[in-house]
Amino acid sequence: MKHFSILVPVTSYLYILLFVYAGFSKLLDYENFTVQLAQSPLLSAYAGVVAPAVICMEFMLSLLLIFRKTRLTGLYGSFFLMIAFTIYIYLILNYSDFVPCSCGGIIEKLNWTEHMIFNITFVILALLAIAFSEKEKHTRKHMVLLKTSLPSLLAAGVVVGLFLSSEHIIKKENNFIRRFGQHSLRDEKALDLGVNSYYFAGIAYGQIYLGNYTAPLVLTSVDTSLTTKVPAKLELDDTDLPFRSIRIQIETPYFYVYDGNIPIIYRGKLGDSHAHTISFEDCYFSQLQVIDSINFAFRAQSRSTKSQVLGRLSLNREPKVTLNYGLLEKQIDGMFDTDGKLLRDNSTGELAYIYSYRNEILVMNKELQLLQKLHTIDTISHAQVQVRRLSDGRHKLGAPPLQVNKTALLYKQVLFNESMLMGKFESRKAWQQAAIVDMYSTGRQEYLGSFYIYHRGENKMSQMLATDNYLFVLRGSEIVRYRFAQAVTANFKTGEAENPKQSKQEF
Known part of the structure; x- marks a missing residue:
């Protein structure tokens, strides 16, 4: 004792x-x-x-x-x-x-x-x-x-x-606190593309396809192991047009070339460099997402309201164009305040629109019917945009707006969003060294976590593309491959997208 x-x-x-x-x-x-x-x-x-x-x-x-x-x-x-x-x-x-x-x-x-x-x-x-x-x-x-x-x-x-x-x-009910999972991404590998003007056109048959802003009719394929790069020159059946912004998009088994300023859409089969016109003067658009070989979702400016609107182009219907005026909600001018990214989940067919200047995400089905209205974890619910109306009726930004969301990606009902706002308890040093990507489940309507994509010198992430196992990132003149951790891939939805009743939810 x-x-x-x-x-x-x-x-x-x-x-x-x-x-x-x-x-x-x-x-x-x-x-x-x-x-x-x-x-x-x-x-x-x-x-x-x-x-x-x-x-x-x-x-x-x-x-x-x-x-x-x-x-x-x-x-x-x-x-x-x-x-x-x-x-x-x-x-x-x-x-x-x-x-x-x-x-x-x-x-x-x-x-x-x-x-x-x-x-x-x-x-x-x-x-x-x-x-x-x-x-x-x-x-x-x-x-x-x-x-x-x-x-x-x-x-x-x-x-x-x-x-x-x-x-x-x-x-x-997040009050803007991020969670950074341990090793959400790993196994970094990079391939130098030589120039920084590439963008992701899509992925098919184990190949990543890249468009090029400075060489708009060159489609470059890169294998997913990032070992080979093969460029191919595309040929259009009509090139006698005043093109301003040609873009390429891949949707198996086709590639699509379009310029909404004309407006025109070409289609060609992967493996063949020839593309033929499938839509001409049906509608003008500023963004386009391919739904299938004859159906497209787009964003355009409405002639009647002068505001941005989402619509659908169906080549086998009359009328070919239908507009959904109730989706994009005007807060200030209907043009700058509704700016954002139109996304498509190639694996489930879901469409999404994420605003650039507010914390809102619209989730839609193929018919552009609203499924959910979700929110990111930040608190900017009203666009902080100053708009000046000129004497000729045009609108211009009066000051740089507060950007909330930058580049985004939707894959298997997980939305990856590069946020431009610092959350609570976050390191300013980390923000100077990396892009912060937040993940959301559009099916379960919840915030999943965040991870860093680090800059390399002055080169920062410009775009993302996902597969079942990898996240590919364009950063400067490089394409970089990261392997997803199982904690990330466990959130991927398999099969067809859910079709819940129209609702308004908040992460």
């Missing part, structure tokens, strides 16, 4: 050492500690509250453990806090969508499993010290059991409650 008498002070001193060191480590790098909590899969929504609370508890418990009269209270508090930390790690390892990096204080070199063992050791020490102290006070065993069980259950309840509510807030 005598050798057990040192258990209580030794355990108390170990906890004091742990809490004081950890508390001061967090204080000295408070911003980084808060960022780490914000990236936690369990506590993201409460990082601003939990960070100071944990530090205060660690210092307060250290004071209680110093003095003999308050030591038992300090041991119970330490037992409660360490139980909470242990439950937290257990939930991360078993129920989290992703496992963040393991970091912080005295145990920063340990992985999550080693953290668990470390914490369990301290839980056992605290429990033994409590039992010995209570025995000296002649406390009955069932009271000791009750007094240790209640903190355990309370700690577990608090952590589980924070986990469940934080998950709902982050995924459905």
Whole structure:
């Protein structure tokens, strides 16, 4: 029994050492500690509250453990806090969508499993010290059991409650806190294309197809292993037109060449360089997405309202063109404030429109019927655009607008969006070094997480393209391949797109 008498002070001193060191480590790098909590899969929504609370508890418990009269209270508090930390790690390892990096204080070199063992050791020490102290006070065993069980259950309840509510807030009611998963992308490989004027035209038969802004009738194929590059010159059946902005798009088994300023659409078969006119003067458009060989979704300016509108071109129908005036919502002028990107999910057929200057995403079916109206996690719901009306009736921007969303991609009901806004608890240095891509599930209508695409010198990401396993990025004169982690690909929807009733949801 005598050798057990040192258990209580030794355990108390170990906890004091742990809490004081950890508390001061967090204080000295408070911003980084808060960022780490914000990236936690369990506590993201409460990082601003939990960070100071944990530090205060660690210092307060250290004071209680110093003095003999308050030591038992300090041991119970330490037992409660360490139980909470242990439950937290257990939930991360078993129920989290992703496992963040393991970091912080005295145990920063340990992985999550080693953290668990470390914490369990301290839980056992605290429990033994409590039992010995209570025995000296002649406390009955069932009271000791009750007094240790209640903190355990309370700690577990608090952590589980924070986990469940934080998950709902982050995924459905986000107040602009990002989660950066551990190693969402890996295995980087790059191919130098020689010039920086390429754009993604599409992917088919294991080949990535690239268009070129400066050589508009050259279609270049690159194999997905990024080893070979083969250019091909396309031939159109009518080139005697004042082209202004020729673009190429791939939709197996065809390639399409178009210029909405003319307007004209050509179609040719992959493997054959000849393309023939399939639509001429049916409609003008500023953006086009191929639905199938005879159906197209487009964005144009309405002659009647002078606002931007989404429409559908069907070559086998009369009338060929149908416009859906109710999709793009005017906030200021209907032109600049509705600017954005028209996207198509080639795997499910879904269409989406993501605004450039506000946090809204429209999800539509092939007939341009609205399925959901979703929101990104930032708070810009109204476009911050200043528009000046000129004497000739034209509109011009009076000042640079606040851009919310830049380039985007829709693949298997996961929307990848390059955001231009910094979230809470994020490093400004990281924003200077990388593009931030947020992921959303259009089917489950929730935010999935974020990852970095790092710049290479002055070269930044300009466009993305996805496959089942890889993300391809154009960055300067390079095409770069990243492998998706399983945590990302697990969100890909297989089969046909869901067709929920029209609704308004928010991530």
